[in-house]
Every structure is written in C-alpha cells, then in structure tokens.
Amino acid sequence: MEEVRLIEIKEEIHSDNTVKAKQLRDSLSKNKTFLLNLMSSPGAGKTTTILKTLEIIGDKLRSSVIEADIDSMVDAEKIAAKGIHAVQLRTGGFCHLDASMVEKGLEGMNLKDFDLVIIENVGNLVCPAEFDTGAIKNVMILSVPEGDDKPLKYPLMFTVCDVLLVNKIDYLSLSDFDIDAMKERVLNLNPKIRIFEISSKTGEGVQAWADWLTNEVKQFTAQ
Amino acid sequence: MEEVRLIEIKEEIHSDNTVKAKQLRDSLSKNKTFLLNLMSSPGAGKTTTILKTLEIIGDKLRSSVIEADIDSMVDAEKIAAKGIHAVQLRTGGFCHLDASMVEKGLEGMNLKDFDLVIIENVGNLVCPAEFDTGAIKNVMILSVPEGDDKPLKYPLMFTVCDVLLVNKIDYLSLSDFDIDAMKERVLNLNPKIRIFEISSKTGEGVQAWADWLTNEVKQFTAQ
Numbered sequence: 001m002e003e004v005r006l007i008e009i010k011e012e013i014h015s016d017n018t019v020k021a022k023q024l025r026d027s028l029s030k031n032k033t034f035l036l037n038l039m040s041s042p043g044a045g046k047t048t049t050i051l052k053t054l055e056i057i058g059d060k061l062r063s064s065v066i067e068a069d070i071d072s073m074v075d076a077e078k079i080a081a082k083g084i085h086a087v088q089l090r091t092g093g094f095c096h097l098d099a100s101m102v103e104k105g106l107e108g109m110n111l112k113d114f115d116l117v118i119i120e121n122v123g124n125l126v127c128p129a130e131f132d133t134g135a136i137k138n139v140m141i142l143s144v145p146e147g148d149d150k151p152l153k154y155p156l157m158f159t160v161c162d163v164l165l166v167n168k169i170d171y172l173s174l175s176d177f178d179i180d181a182m183k184e185r186v187l188n189l190n191p192k193i194r195i196f197e198i199s200s201k202t203g204e205g206v207q208a209w210a211d212w213l214t215n216e217v218k219q220f221t222a223q
Numbered sequence: 224m225e226e227v228r229l230i231e232i233k234e235e236i237h238s239d240n241t242v243k244a245k246q247l248r249d250s251l252s253k254n255k256t257f258l259l260n261l262m263s264s265p266g267a268g269k270t271t272t273i274l275k276t277l278e279i280i281g282d283k284l285r286s287s288v289i290e291a292d293i294d295s296m297v298d299a300e301k302i303a304a305k306g307i308h309a310v311q312l313r314t315g316g317f318c319h320l321d322a323s324m325v326e327k328g329l330e331g332m333n334l335k336d337f338d339l340v341i342i343e344n345v346g347n348l349v350c351p352a353e354f355d356t357g358a359i360k361n362v363m364i365l366s367v368p369e370g371d372d373k374p375l376k377y378p379l380m381f382t383v384c385d386v387l388l389v390n391k392i393d394y395l396s397l398s399d400f401d402i403d404a405m406k407e408r409v410l411n412l413n414p415k416i417r418i419f420e421i422s423s424k425t426g427e428g429v430q431a432w433a434d435w436l437t438n439e440v441k442q443f444t445a446q
Binding site: 130150 | 350368378393
C-alpha cells in the first residue's frame, strides 16, 4: 500500500480563484500533467470509478489521485491500497474545492512524474460547479438511483462539465430512470458534453471511457 | 392540482441566522405549526418520501410542503398534483436554506391552518447541515445506493439530525451496503438519533415513520 499524505485545509480564498486557477492550469500545461476534476453527489461512485478507470489504464499513464473529504481518509486509503499514489485533502467544513486547495494537494508532488492527476471533489452537486479548480477537464458522475431529473435541478453542474459518466447502469432494471429523457435534458444544457454509460461495479462500459481519457491525456502530454 | 406559489430567493443573510431561526421557532410554537426540515443528497428520495408519508398521514394532520430547488419547479408540481398545499422556493445558486429563506416560504400562509409543514431542503449533504432553518425537527435521508460509509464522510449532517430515514431498502439485494456497520457509525456520532428503514417506492417501513411523525406533531400541537 502506498503511503497517504494528509493535508488539512485551514482557510478558503475566494477572491482571486479565477486568477489562481489560470496560473495552476498554465503550470500543469508546462509540466504536461493532465488534471481531471471529478464531481458528483455523495455516493454516486467517484472512488469506485477512479479505481476501475486506473485499473484499466494501468501503466499506460503515470497516475495520481487527490481525494477531498470533509472528515475522513477512507477514499485515499482505498486508492493507496491498490498501489496508486494518493493524497488526502481534508476540507474541514468546506463543501467544494477551489484552485488554492488543489494547489495544496499538488504541493510536494513532482508534476513531471505524473501524466494524469484525478481530483475527487467533495460529494456535492451544487457548490463544486461554481469553482474553477485549475483542471484541464471537468467530469461528473450521475448515478442511476439519483433519478433522471437531476439536470433540471442542478443545471450548472451539467453545464460546466466536459464529460458525464452515467454510473450504476446495473441498477437500471430496478429503476424507472429514463436514460433518453435524461440525455435530452443534459444535451439541452450542454450540447458538447460527452456521455458514457458505465457500471463501475461490474465494469460495463468503463473501457470506452478509460480509452477516451487515455487518448485525451496522450494528446495533451504530446503537445 | 393545487396551485404552486413560486418564490425567488434574491439574497442570503448569514449574520443573524441563529437569532432569526429562534424567532421563527417561537412563532411556529405559538401557532402550533410543526416545521420539519428534510435533508439529503440529490436523488436520495426526498420528494417521493414526502408524498408517501403524507399519503399515509392523510387528513390526520393539515400539511403543507415547501420545496427548495436551485432552478426548477418539478418537485412542488409533483406535490401539488396530489392536492397537497405546496410552495416552491427557487434558491438561485444557493446550496442550502437558512431561516430567512424558510420565513419567505411561510409568508402568505396562515400558520394556524397547518399542523405540519415539511421543508424539502436543497439536495446536499454538506451545507444545509450548517444552517438552522427554524425547524422543530431535522430529518435526513440516506439512500442505500449512496453507500454505508456516508456517516464517516459527512459527519455533521448525521450529528444535527433527530431522525435518519434509510431509504431505498428495496435496493439492498443489489448492494453491498452493510446496514449494521452504517448504524454503528451513525449512533457513534449521534446516540439519540431515531433510525427508520424504508422504501418510499414500495412503501415498506413508511407506516412506522409516518406514525412516529404524526405522534410527534400531535404532542407538539397539544402543548
């Protein structure tokens, strides 16, 4: 098991977040490190999706995970148990990550050692959508048990994301989730979003998403 | 279908929320109106639980629902379609309700006409836990697909609630959710919390919760 580094977030800086996020993105581009910001409701399957994705990607990319949590280390420990480099950001009461917090998570890492860093944001469909973390791409998970009406109720999250992972499709048989209606609602908000249907538990559909991500990172690092 | 009143929240007032919440609670007590604040992640089943609960309670109590949503009226319309008095609070970007917003929702209602008012808070396990809404009781839903580790990751929410409804128990057969481990984690944080296991979809367990709530409201209004 990899050792998990724990970083406590003590204060929040709002005012210059846009500037800070741009600086961070510039530094990531210079170091050819692809930062992916993964957002969702609590329990939509962020950690399981990260594990399954990195299992498929394997040594095709040098990967690291920054786990944000209000008050535990369980996710980072799960990641590290698989031998993957993991950092735990303990956010105290904060309900989202901003660029300064992500920068803290990256401190102590040599960016040149990593092609891909995935941030698991705080489980929340509202606040994280409002803060640029400095990521190259924003990805969200909507899980089937949450319902097909979420794009109507949390539109900003669906608008700021480049990719939507529809997770827990193994629950579709038990659910009245209307996947076509959901997609129409999402594409209405954000016509450019990429949608992948996956089950991180059974592995269904994860290969296509992992291939897409690997390709994006390779294009980015080749620039 | 009842007509839904829509109220837009324009500004947020933090500073005197504790005072405002106490004033609101005093006014509710005077009018014998039991205010229940229902919180959960997005998609845990707040609206369905409210509908099932009020269906069982029927005319034993005079009930109303205040629906908070960032940007839609779908929930209030579902409630009103059942002939239940409903108010829609559109919160703009706000990720939680405070006492001033709830007071806005109650404006225009004659409190003496209602024994029970249920507020459906914004879907979010983080921010709503930090704001006293003036409610008499705080209730949260944790749904089975979210996972049994949520008390470790969102401890404040489990600490501030009087009741935990474990919803979607019809998903247990598909899930590795450990209900005993979850309960132990919750009771560790909050030994006084009442826990009901329900499925708002199938109706399983909802009667016991609805009976408990009816009894609480009757005791409160008899004071």
